[in-house]
Amino acid sequence: MKNQYQRFVLTRAGQAVVVVLLAYVLTFLVISVLPGDSITNSLRDPQRGLSEEEIQRIVAFYGLDKPVVVQLVLSLGRFLSGDLGFSLQSNLPVAQLIGDALPSTLALASSALALAVIFAVAIAYGAHYLPGKWASLLRSVPSLFLSVPNFVIGLVLIELFAFRLHAFTTIDTNSAAATVFAAVTLAIPVSAPLAEVFIASLDHESRQEYAVVARSRGLSEARLFVQHLAKPSALPAVAMVALIVGELLGGAVITETIFGRDGIGTLVQKAVTGEDQPVLQAVVSLSAIVFVAVNLVADLASPLVDPRIELREVVDA
Amino acid sequence: MPEQKNAPLLDVEDLSVAYGPNDVVRDVRFSIARGESLALIGESGSGKSTIAKSILKLLGTDDAEVTGNVWFEGRELLGMPERQFRPLRGRRLGYIPQDPGSALNPVRTIGSQAQEAAALLGETNPDARRSHILSVLADVGLADPVRVYDSYPHQLSGGMLQRVLIGLTVLPRPALIVADEPTSALDVTVQKLTLDLLADLRQELDISLLLITHDLAIAAERADTLVVLRDGTVQETGAAREVFKAPRSEYARSLYSDVPALNPDRYRSQRLLPDNRRRESTANPPRIEMQGVEKSFTTAGKRVLALDGVSFSVSPGTTHALVGESGSGKTTAARLLLGLEQPSAGEIRVNGDPLQGRRRSELRDVRRHLQLVYQNPFTSLDPTWRVSRIVGEPLDRFGVGGNRSRRAAQVREALEAVGLPESFLARRPAHLSGGQRQRVAIARALVLHPDIVVLDEPTSALDVSVQAGILELLARLQRERGLTYLFVSHDLALVRQIADTVSVLQHGKVVEDGPVQRIFEQPQHAYTRALLAAIPRVTASETPTTTIPALSEATL
Numbered sequence: 001m002k003n004q005y006q007r008f009v010l011t012r013a014g015q016a017v018v019v020v021l022l023a024y025v026l027t028f029l030v031i032s033v034l035p036g037d038s039i040t041n042s043l044r045d046p047q048r049g050l051s052e053e054e055i056q057r058i059v060a061f062y063g064l065d066k067p068v069v070v071q072l073v074l075s076l077g078r079f080l081s082g083d084l085g086f087s088l089q090s091n092l093p094v095a096q097l098i099g100d101a102l103p104s105t106l107a108l109a110s111s112a113l114a115l116a117v118i119f120a121v122a123i124a125y126g127a128h129y130l131p132g133k134w135a136s137l138l139r140s141v142p143s144l145f146l147s148v149p150n151f152v153i154g155l156v157l158i159e160l161f162a163f164r165l166h167a168f169t170t171i172d173t174n175s176a177a178a179t180v181f182a183a184v185t186l187a188i189p190v191s192a193p194l195a196e197v198f199i200a201s202l203d204h205e206s207r208q209e210y211a212v213v214a215r216s217r218g219l220s221e222a223r224l225f226v227q228h229l230a231k232p233s234a235l236p237a238v239a240m241v242a243l244i245v246g247e248l249l250g251g252a253v254i255t256e257t258i259f260g261r262d263g264i265g266t267l268v269q270k271a272v273t274g275e276d277q278p279v280l281q282a283v284v285s286l287s288a289i290v291f292v293a294v295n296l297v298a299d300l301a302s303p304l305v306d307p308r309i310e311l312r313e314v315v316d317a
Numbered sequence: 318m319p320e321q322k323n324a325p326l327l328d329v330e331d332l333s334v335a336y337g338p339n340d341v342v343r344d345v346r347f348s349i350a351r352g353e354s355l356a357l358i359g360e361s362g363s364g365k366s367t368i369a370k371s372i373l374k375l376l377g378t379d380d381a382e383v384t385g386n387v388w389f390e391g392r393e394l395l396g397m398p399e400r401q402f403r404p405l406r407g408r409r410l411g412y413i414p415q416d417p418g419s420a421l422n423p424v425r426t427i428g429s430q431a432q433e434a435a436a437l438l439g440e441t442n443p444d445a446r447r448s449h450i451l452s453v454l455a456d457v458g459l460a461d462p463v464r465v466y467d468s469y470p471h472q473l474s475g476g477m478l479q480r481v482l483i484g485l486t487v488l489p490r491p492a493l494i495v496a497d498e499p500t501s502a503l504d505v506t507v508q509k510l511t512l513d514l515l516a517d518l519r520q521e522l523d524i525s526l527l528l529i530t531h532d533l534a535i536a537a538e539r540a541d542t543l544v545v546l547r548d549g550t551v552q553e554t555g556a557a558r559e560v561f562k563a564p565r566s567e568y569a570r571s572l573y574s575d576v577p578a579l580n581p582d583r584y585r586s587q588r589l590l591p592d593n594r595r596r597e598s599t600a601n602p603p604r605i606e607m608q609g610v611e612k613s614f615t616t617a618g619k620r621v622l623a624l625d626g627v628s629f630s631v632s633p634g635t636t637h638a639l640v641g642e643s644g645s646g647k648t649t650a651a652r653l654l655l656g657l658e659q660p661s662a663g664e665i666r667v668n669g670d671p672l673q674g675r676r677r678s679e680l681r682d683v684r685r686h687l688q689l690v691y692q693n694p695f696t697s698l699d700p701t702w703r704v705s706r707i708v709g710e711p712l713d714r715f716g717v718g719g720n721r722s723r724r725a726a727q728v729r730e731a732l733e734a735v736g737l738p739e740s741f742l743a744r745r746p747a748h749l750s751g752g753q754r755q756r757v758a759i760a761r762a763l764v765l766h767p768d769i770v771v772l773d774e775p776t777s778a779l780d781v782s783v784q785a786g787i788l789e790l791l792a793r794l795q796r797e798r799g800l801t802y803l804f805v806s807h808d809l810a811l812v813r814q815i816a817d818t819v820s821v822l823q824h825g826k827v828v829e830d831g832p833v834q835r836i837f838e839q840p841q842h843a844y845t846r847a848l849l850a851a852i853p854r855v856t857a858s859e860t861p862t863t864t865i866p867a868l869s870e871a872t873l
Contacts, residue, residue, distance in 0.1 A: 210419060
């Protein structure tokens with residue numbers, strides 16, 4: 001068992017590295033086939049006032065005069081050695097730009113994730129145990145959450161809580177109160193699929209014979225939920241959390257823009273408008289790493305959480 | 318109703334259960350005295366499980382309308398609020414479910430679930446609970462209680478799980494145990510051991526039993542009183558011996574005659590071949606021959622022999638049964654014969670020709686004469702197809718049967734042969750009962766006019782009365798068409814009714830084979846004897862009209 005688990009970890013970790021590398025290559029190719037030579041375009045922007053000589057130096061430094069495949073290999077080599085290059089817009093190291101923006105986004109995303117899980121559990125529990133009318137009302141909440149775009153939620157929250165109730169100000173956008181409301185905005189659409197999965201698996205598990213048997217022994221409904229149903233119905237939801245991280249990253253871009261927060265989202269937005277290739281390449285690769293890492297953790301955890309998962313090659317029975 | 322000394326422990330009065338306009342249980346009444354065991358017998362849809370769940374208040378839906386009275390230890394249960402009823406759950410009223418495989422939480426250890434059951438009894442010290450649990454696990458015959466305690470449910474066999482569940486149910490010493498088909502998911506030998514255990518514990522702890530079962534033989538063997546149910550109403554109630562000896566209701570009589578264990582010779586006359594045909598049959602070379610067949614699988618790096626030197630042969634027009642419990646290799650043998658898998662060693666001949674080393678096209682030709690009827694008719698028919706297409710498919714697949722209209726005629730003929738009217742051609746499986754589905758599956762096998770039909774537990778998913786109809790059909794088809802059957806089953810009583818020769822398989826080996834009569838009357842191997850002993854014991858004095866000397870002798 002121990003050895004099998006080690007082998008499982010190594011295989012999955014290897015696969016994760018391959019996925020990250022592929023994501024890097026794919027990003028690089030997509031950016032390079034985009035119409036126009038984005039780098040030289042932005043370098044030759046008259047507003048930047050670079051002399052032809054300086055431009056040639058930069059082009060030579062990045063190997064931009066070489067074929068795409070060679071550029072890819074060079075760029076990948078720098079990426080692997082930890083060198084993310086310099087922003088074309090600000091001339092600052094990309095690593096520094098990301099380092100400045102990351103903490104704010106991490107705070108937003110992780111509090112949003114925590115809120116989304118709390119919302120989902122509350123909705124699912126209520127949908128299951130409240131009396132009929134309230135339960136069916138709660139069951140329609142996830143589709144409501146899904147159908148309202150997250151910028152609308154954000155604007156409503158700002159209008160209501162910042163302008164009318166003065167619960168937070170839109171000036172100090174990184175204050176704790178502002179972060180909470182930004183996190184709520186981001187959490188609401190993200191919690192919807194989570195709640196749906198949780199409701200469905202709770203329905204399924206509570207119909208299982210073992211739940212009936214546990215009830216026949218005199219367990220109260222609350223203890224039945226905590227001791228028997230919560231864990232097995234959480235297993236599919238945990239897998240879902242890993243997928244949702246992607247949505248969190250995407251949603252963070254919009255939420256940061258609405259709330260005027262500095263973060264990865266605003267960094268990406270500026271990089272796209274300014275065709276800042278090194279920044280884009282680094283952020284996309286970073287997102288890929290985060291996404292793959294979270295899924296890797298979920299994968300590695302599942303055999304530890306669910307004893308029924310056996311690690312062995314598929315055999316014909 | 319104040320509790321009197323002679324008042325029954327459980328008294329069910331005019332119990333009715335309805336789902337909207339459909340009433341599934343109507344005016345059912347029966348009572349159980351202290352220490353008594355009562356069996357509710359009925360086929361699927363008879364309402365027996367609904368009655369059990371109503372008494373336990375486990376119906377679990379708000380849309381079931383339950384009326385009537387259920388008195389238990391002098392208190393009325395149906396009108397009792399859940400808060401008052403909960404202390405009775407487990408402590409006074411125990412429940413043993415049907416399928417032990419799904420009755421325990423799959424992601425928690427046996428020990429933690431047992432701890433929870435024990436904690437409900439008020440013992441606060443976990444170590445005291447643990448030793449109590451371990452002693453109960455030992456009481457129910459589990460050899461290594463500590464290992465069981467630390468195991469997850471999927472690491473134990475069905476029989477062990479059912480022992481765990483029985484242990485957890487008797488742990489609080491309830492006054493009444495409701496057991497809903499407690500052994501129908503278990504192998505026959507395990508079934509007997511489990512029922513024996515339950516009987517011993519009941520005696521020792523003075524627990525009453527409400528047994529829900531579809532099996533008349535088990536009910537007669539294990540219960541003091543029988544209540545026969547059909548379509549939610551009581552057909553007959555009485556002392557088990559009385560109901561068994563002289564069933565008064567017509568339904569109980571027909572149920573009786575459909576139980577294989579009680580009627581070993583039921584199909585004998587229908588299956589007997591005319592003398593000339595029988596001579597012909599034994600003179601001809603065997604239809605099926607297996608010689609030293611081996612089949613191995615690799616599981617988790619280990620090589621497992623699913624079949625180990627299996628040999629048997631089947632004469633034309635006869636039925637050979639492969640008997641064994643789960644894991645015995647009987648299904649693997651059938652799959653090899655059908656060419657679905659290749660043997661690791663040994664030889665299989667069909668009509669004298671070896672199956673190995675043949676080209677694909679030649680194998681196809683062999684398969685035309687070899688058809689399969691699968692165990693579960695609820696999953697073996699495509700739900701989106703109409704019966705005409707299901708039955709006609711083999712003709713299209715093999716490109717035989719001539720033009721469209723001739724094929725349609727053959728489909729009609731096959732359907733007629735299995736006793737279904739032509740109007741069924743346009744139906745889809747959802748509109749057929751289990752028995753009708755299995756008839757369609759048999760028609761599909763017959764449409765190619767095969768020589769050999771492999772029957773893989775063809776009736777195990779069906780009620781006994783439906784099973785009797787299918788067996789009758791199979792016997793008639795064999796006589797009319799001279800079919801050769803390979804009959805795969807775990808049910809020895811059934812095999813005795815339908816087979817001519819038997820191979821008893823255990824762990825992939827044939828432990829005993831021979832004519833069915835000899836196997837039943839003079840079993841040589843201990844395993845065969847154990848299988849025979851697992852057939853519910855019915856002594857000759859208790860049987861009504863027909864005597865079954867051979868069977869009672871074998872089960873003594």
